[in-house]
Amino acid sequence: MTMPPAGAKGPAPANPGVIATSGAPGNPLRDPRDRRIPRVAGPCVMVMFGVTGDLARKKLMPALYDLANRGLLPPGFSLVGFARRDWEHEDFAQLTYEAVKEHARTPFRESVWQQLSEGVRFVQGAFDDDAAFDKLAETVRELDHSRGTGGNYAFYLSIPPKSFPVVVQQLKRSGLSDPRPEETNADGYAPWRRVVIEKPFGHDLASARELNDIVDAVFPPHSVFRIDHYLGKETVQNILALRFANSLYEPIWNRGYVDHVQITMTEDIGIGGRAGYYDGIGAARDVIQNHLLQLLALTAMEEPVSFDADSLRQEKEKVLSAIRLPRDLSQATARGQYAAGWQGGRQVIGYLEEEGIPQDSRTETYAAVRLNVDTRRWAGVPFYLRTGKRLTRRMTEIALMFQRAPHLPFAATDTQELGQNALVIRVQPDEGVTVRFGSKVPGSAMEVRDVNMDFAYGESFTESSPEAYERLILDVLIGDPPLFPRQEEVELSWRILDPVEEFWAANTKPDQYASGSAGPASADAMMERDGRAWRRL
C-alpha cells in the first residue's frame, strides 16, 4: 500500500486530516465539552452533476447557502457545476443566486452570498466528453490553488442512475476520483474524495448490485454516501432519542404491549412531471424500499451499543434481515392507481391520463404491505406499511397501536368509544409525538373516550431547525456517515421488496382508487382480514 485511501475513517487507515476535520483530539481548540462550537467542514470543493434539476435548485443549493450562512462551511468552500448547457461561470452563479434567493431557509445576506459566489464555477460538457472532464479536473485543481480547498472533493451525482457508469468512469479516467500520490503530504495526510448518490439505488436487488459495482469499482465503500433525505429529518433522529434516552417507552416497546405498527407516507399530489421516472418504478420501489423500511428499521431495531455509524447500521441491518414476508402475498399486499376525482377541492385527472403514461400502465401509485419481524421482541406483531399519491392529505407517521386492556372494569356501554392506545410519531407535517389514550368524559356518568396528548416540538414554527439536506450535506463534507444507509441495507431492502414486486408483476393489476380518497378498497380489505383498520389519513 503506497498511500492511505482518501476519506478513510475509523481505525484502519492512517488519515489524520480527516480525523481532524471532525474535531479530533489533535486540535487543542476542540473539546468534547464545548457544545457551542458547531462541527464545521474542512476545506473542500463540491462538484455537482445535474445542476439544472429540481433537486439541485430547490434543495441542494439553498442548503449550501444556509450552511454558509450558519458559518458551517469552511473558508474557500467552492461549488463546481457540471452540465451540458452552454454557460459561463456567471450564468451558473446567477442560477445559484436565484435558487438561493427563492428557496433558502435562512435570511438572505449579501455578504454570505458574496463569499459563496466567489467559489462558484461552471464546466460545460456532456458526460461522455473526455475534454469536458479534463476541464473539470483542471478547474478543481485551480480552485485548490486559488481558494485553498486542499484537494478534498465531494461529487454529488444528482443524475439518473443510467448516467452513473459513464460519470464514475470519467471521474476515474480524468484522475479526479483518486488523490494523486504527490497530494499526500509528509504527514501522511491524503485529501479525501467522496461521492454522494441519491435514490433510486436500483430497481431491484440485481440492479442495485450492478449500480453498486459501478460505484464501488472507483470509490471505496466508506466514501460512498447514499442520501435518504428522511434520515436527515429532525423527527426521524428523534425516534432514537425517544426510544433510547427514555425509560418510559422501552418496557412497552415490544410484542407484550404492541398490537401492530402502521408506517404511513402519503402525498396529496400526483406524479407531476415525473412520468418518465415514475412509470415502471411505482410507489413501492419509490418509497417503501428506502424511506419506509428505514423508518421501520429505526422503530424496530434493538438498542445500538453506541451511535457511531457502524453500531447504528449493524442494528438496522439486523432488523432488516429479520423481516419476513407473509406466505400468501395476495392476502398481505395491496396496490392501486389513482383515478380521476377531486383532491383538496380541485378536479384532477387519473394516473393513466397523465402525460407520458401509457394507457395500459400497471405501475402502482399506492402500495401497502404487511411485514413480520421475526425477532423475540416483535414476533407476531405485524408491521403495516403504506404509501400513495393523490390521497386525502400529505402525511408521514409511525403509529404503534397498543393492545386493548385485558380487562375493562367498566360497563360495556361506558367504553364503547374507547379505541386502542396509540403512540404516534408524526414525521411530517407538524412534527411531534401524539399519545392516544382513554379519558373520562366530564359528567356524572362514567364514560371513557379517546383523547390525544400532544407534543409538537418547536419544529413546526422553528425557523432555526435545519432542513434535512443541510444536515446531510454537512455530514458528507465532514465525513460523518451514521445517517447514510450502507449498501448492505439497500440490498436487504430489495430482498424484502423483490418477491412482492415479482408477485405483483405476475398476478395483479393495480386497483383504481379515487383521487382524494384514502386508497383502494383492497387495502382496507387487507386490514379487515386481520381484524384491524388503517388509521384515518
Next chain:
Amino acid sequence: MTIDLTDTTTGAISSALTEARRRLGGQTTGMVLTLLVVTDEAAQYDAIRAANQAAREHPSRILAIITRRPKAESRLDAEIRVGENSPGETIVLRMYGPLGQHADSVAAPLLVPDVPVVTWWPENAPAVPSSHPLGVLAQRRVTDSAAAEEPRDVLTALARAYTPGDTDFGWTRATPWRSLLAATLDQPHPRLEAGEVRAEEDNPSADLITAWLGLRLGIPVKRTVSGGPGITGVSFSTAEGEITITRPDGRTASLGWPGRPDRMVSLHRRETAELLAEELRRLDPDELYSETLAWLDAPGITAGDPGITATEPGPEIETADSGHAEAQPEPGSADEKEGTETP
C-alpha cells in the same frame, strides 16, 4: 390577545392565562422552559422582542419583570400576551413599591411546572447572579457584561462569583469566532508561537477569546486595541509566517495563511435573539466558560492593561500543541502528549 390586569395577584394571572388559552382553542404548545427577563421600562421592548424571537426555537413562557417606583405603594400590574405571532406566552409583570424587592414571590408561582427556568438580565447584571432572588429560581443565569459601563470590571466580578449555570453574552458572542478559529486549526498547520486578538477597547468577547486561546493553546496571547467594530482580527505567528483572520467590517472575515491565497468567510455579528437562542439550546453548566473565565481572572490579562501577555504556558500544553502541528504518520499512536520535536 392581550389582557391587562391592574393591581392583581399571581392567582388572578394564572386564571386569566388559563381562560385566554381556552378561548384561543385550548392550544397548549409544549413549552420547553420559563424565561425570566429582568429588565426596566426602557429596555423591555427590545428584550421581549428578542425573547419572542428566540421562543420560535424554544417555545417558552416569558416573564418580563419590571420594577418601578420603589417608594410607591406595593402593587402588581400584569399584561398577558398570548397567541401573538410567537409560540408560548408572554407576561409583563410591573411591580411597584416594596414588592419590587420580592419579585421572586411573583415569579415563582408563574413558572411552568417541570421545565427548566432561565433568568436573563439584558442589562445591569447583578454582582452575584446565583444569589439574586430571581437567579436562585433558575438553572441558567444569563448576563451581558458588554452592556455595562465597565465590561471588564463586570467580567471580573462574574468570574469571582461564578456558579455552575452562569453564562454571559460576551461568551455567546465569541462562538462564531471560536468556531472559525477551531476550524482553522483543524488543518495541518505550523507550530504556533504566539497569538494576538485585536478589538475595540471595551469588548468582553475579545477578552474571553484571548483567555481561551491562551488557556487552550498554551502560548502567549496579546489583547490589543483597535477601532472596531467589535473584534477586528486574530493572528498567530509561526515560523512560516502569520496565520491571520481579519474582519474589518463586522461581516466578512478573510483568512490569511502563509503561502496560500486569502480566503473569505462570512462572520457576521449576531442579533440578541440569536444569542439568546444559542443560550437556551443547552441548559447544563458551561465548563469551558468557567475555565476561560477563571483563566481571565487569575493569571491572564488585567483590566485597562491590554498589552500584557498571558502567562507562560505549562510544558505539557506546549508539547501537546507541537505534537499536533508536526507530522504524525500514525494518529493512533498515543504519543501526542509525549513532546516530540518539531522538525
